[in-house]
Amino acid sequence: MHNSALSPKEDLNYYFRSAFSVTCVIFGLEGKSMKVLLVKRNREPYKDQYALPAGMVYPNDSIEKRVDSIIEQVSGTEKFYKKQIRAFADTSRHPLGRVISIGYYSFLNMLDCTLKAGEDESEIIWMDLKSLPSLAFDHNDIVQAANRRLLAKMSSQLAGFELLSEKFTLKQVQEMYEAALGHSLDKRNFRRKIVSQTVIEETGELLSPWDESGKAPMLYRLNKQLYEAMKAEGHKFEIF
Amino acid sequence: MHNSALSPKEDLNYYFRSAFSVTCVIFGLEGKSMKVLLVKRNREPYKDQYALPAGMVYPNDSIEKRVDSIIEQVSGTEKFYKKQIRAFADTSRHPLGRVISIGYYSFLNMLDCTLKAGEDESEIIWMDLKSLPSLAFDHNDIVQAANRRLLAKMSSQLAGFELLSEKFTLKQVQEMYEAALGHSLDKRNFRRKIVSQTVIEETGELLSPWDESGKAPMLYRLNKQLYEAMKAEGHKFEIF
DNA sequence: ACAAAAGTGTTCCTATTACACCCATGG
DNA sequence: CCATGGGTGTAATAGGAACACTTTTGT
Numbered sequence: 001m002h003n004s005a006l007s008p009k010e011d012l013n014y015y016f017r018s019a020f021s022v023t024c025v026i027f028g029l030e031g032k033s034m035k036v037l038l039v040k041r042n043r044e045p046y047k048d049q050y051a052l053p054a055g056m057v058y059p060n061d062s063i064e065k066r067v068d069s070i071i072e073q074v075s076g077t078e079k080f081y082k083k084q085i086r087a088f089a090d091t092s093r094h095p096l097g098r099v100i101s102i103g104y105y106s107f108l109n110m111l112d113c114t115l116k117a118g119e120d121e122s123e124i125i126w127m128d129l130k131s132l133p134s135l136a137f138d139h140n141d142i143v144q145a146a147n148r149r150l151l152a153k154m155s156s157q158l159a160g161f162e163l164l165s166e167k168f169t170l171k172q173v174q175e176m177y178e179a180a181l182g183h184s185l186d187k188r189n190f191r192r193k194i195v196s197q198t199v200i201e202e203t204g205e206l207l208s209p210w211d212e213s214g215k216a217p218m219l220y221r222l223n224k225q226l227y228e229a230m231k232a233e234g235h236k237f238e239i240f
Numbered sequence: 241m242h243n244s245a246l247s248p249k250e251d252l253n254y255y256f257r258s259a260f261s262v263t264c265v266i267f268g269l270e271g272k273s274m275k276v277l278l279v280k281r282n283r284e285p286y287k288d289q290y291a292l293p294a295g296m297v298y299p300n301d302s303i304e305k306r307v308d309s310i311i312e313q314v315s316g317t318e319k320f321y322k323k324q325i326r327a328f329a330d331t332s333r334h335p336l337g338r339v340i341s342i343g344y345y346s347f348l349n350m351l352d353c354t355l356k357a358g359e360d361e362s363e364i365i366w367m368d369l370k371s372l373p374s375l376a377f378d379h380n381d382i383v384q385a386a387n388r389r390l391l392a393k394m395s396s397q398l399a400g401f402e403l404l405s406e407k408f409t410l411k412q413v414q415e416m417y418e419a420a421l422g423h424s425l426d427k428r429n430f431r432r433k434i435v436s437q438t439v440i441e442e443t444g445e446l447l448s449p450w451d452e453s454g455k456a457p458m459l460y461r462l463n464k465q466l467y468e469a470m471k472a473e474g475h476k477f478e479i480f
Numbered sequence: 481a482c483a484a485a486a487g488t489g490t491t492c493c494t495a496t497t498a499c500a501c502c503c504a505t506g507g
Numbered sequence: 508c509c510a511t512g513g514g515t516g517t518a519a520t521a522g523g524a525a526c527a528c529t530t531t532t533g534t
Contacts (some may be wrong), residue, residue, distance in 0.1 A: 003508060014299075015260075016258060017255075017256050017257070018258050018260055018297075019258060019507080020258055020329075056256065057255075059337070063340075085325050087326065087342045089303040089342065093300070097256055098300060102329065132333045170487095171486085186524070186525075187486095188488070189524070191488085210524075213482095213484040214483085214484050214531090215486055216532085217486060317491090382513055409513090427513095428515070429498085432515095451506095452505095453505065453506055454503085454504065454511050456505085457513060457514085458514090482523105483534105484532090484534090486530085486531075488513080489526105491524100491526090495523090496519105496525090497518105498517105500516100501515090502515085505512095506511090507511105
């Protein structure tokens with residue numbers, strides 16, 4: 001397959017017998033609870049078990065594009081944030097041979113999603129991060145690693161707005177943080193901190209429709225251009 | 241590279257045509273400057289260029305063990321800390337085919353090292369992190385990612401003691417932090433912060449031999465058992 | 481008028497910063 | 508006795524944490 005200038009005694013082709021895949025931990029937020037998107041597999045191995053959305057990658061395909069296509073396919077939206085966690089490479093993680101999987105985590109807005117099972121799965125479902133079943137392969141480990149990354153990120157920074165709608169209330173932001181961090185926060189201190197960030201701006205609109213009693217809350221927005229620009233300048237948006 | 245006219249859906253073996261490698265960013269500390277261990281390659285591709293220590297991994301070998309063996313082989317010591325950065329997977333990163341590389345960074349004590357070029361390299365050398373040459377493959381990217389991790393870790397936590405000898409002076413710790421963070425720190429505030437960590441203990445000994453004028457500095461030690469135990473309990477050793 | 485949620489300030493305390501001199505040693 | 512590096516304390520400030528009531532609106 002690969003013609004190289006190397007000395008022939010080195011059996012280079014022997015190395016080219018691994019496969020790799022990508023595995024996605026897709027986070028969604030529903031009120032105060034963090035959800036993870038799972039699929040029920042309709043093929044071996046691990047047929048009929050829940051698993052993370054994942055897919056093999058062809059030797060000449062881009063990993064990032066493969067991740068994008070998996071997330072789009074399974075969630076039905078093209079609007080999401082994603083980032084690599086790390087490679088998961090235990091020799092025994094896949095029963096069919098050496099398959100290294102590159103884990104990604106992703107944030108998206110559940111309201112943008114249309115879940116429709118494709119040919120690789122019999123079911124697509126949101127499940128609560130705190131009560132996941134036993135998953136196929138090493139997917140529980142991957143979720144755990146993703147959860148640590150989520151925690152690390154949100155413990156210090158302003159982040160995760162991909163989980164919310166474009167316009168959001170401060171309460172939604174607070175609930176997002178409470179879900180991510182696993183503990184509750186002081187309302188006044190939290191609001192002060194968020195509003196004092198220059199990238200969070202008032203829209204002037206109120207949330208509507210508003211069924212609850214009391215007054216409708218103010219809607220805010222993240223100034224994405226400014227946010228990206230400041231991030232590019234090295235600003236860390238530390239809020240804790 | 242690969243014949244895409246195949247109908248790969250049915251041909252699972254088609255996936256098993258990738259290779260993977262590990263690539264190590266080995267950090268060492270010399271006074272106030274952070275060093276990286278490089279090898280000069282004596283084979284194609286990138287013959288005679290500097291590169292990070294790296295190696296292909298056989299399909300049935302453990303990644304972690306391969307990393308250990310590379311670091312041991314190139315540095316001559318078995319005492320080091322290592323951690324995965326992430327997978328580097330650009331389709332064009334390796335001229336011989338699809339080779340995903342899993343990047344690791346590592347800390348070790350330069351004084352423990354015996355650099356002796358093996359059969360894969362014509363030279364092994366420490367170079368200053370701040371003035372690295374252009375490296376083979378995407379190794380400059382990998383160094384940059386490792387550097388970000390180093391910065392992120394040391395910006396908040398008590399860490400990096402693998403870079404020092406078992407007994408160290410507080411000045412050495414401060415210089416390590418200054419090298420990692422890239423700016424200088426207030427001596428008194430820094431010392432206070434370090435000494436106030438329960439895991440840092442006095443040895444009662446003074447540094448010797450001591451050639452400089454003035455009095456010889458006190459030697460300290462990290463209580464590794466306690467450090468690991470507290471880390472296992474979730475303690476983060478935040479010092480900034 | 482009452483129930484339910486939104487929104488708003490102040491005080492206290494802890495943690496961080498800034499800063500300069502004396503001491504011990506060797507030449 | 509002087510040059511060099513080690514080692515130490517305090518005061519001012521800023522940031523984080525704790526805390527309760529008033530306003531609005533729909534029923």
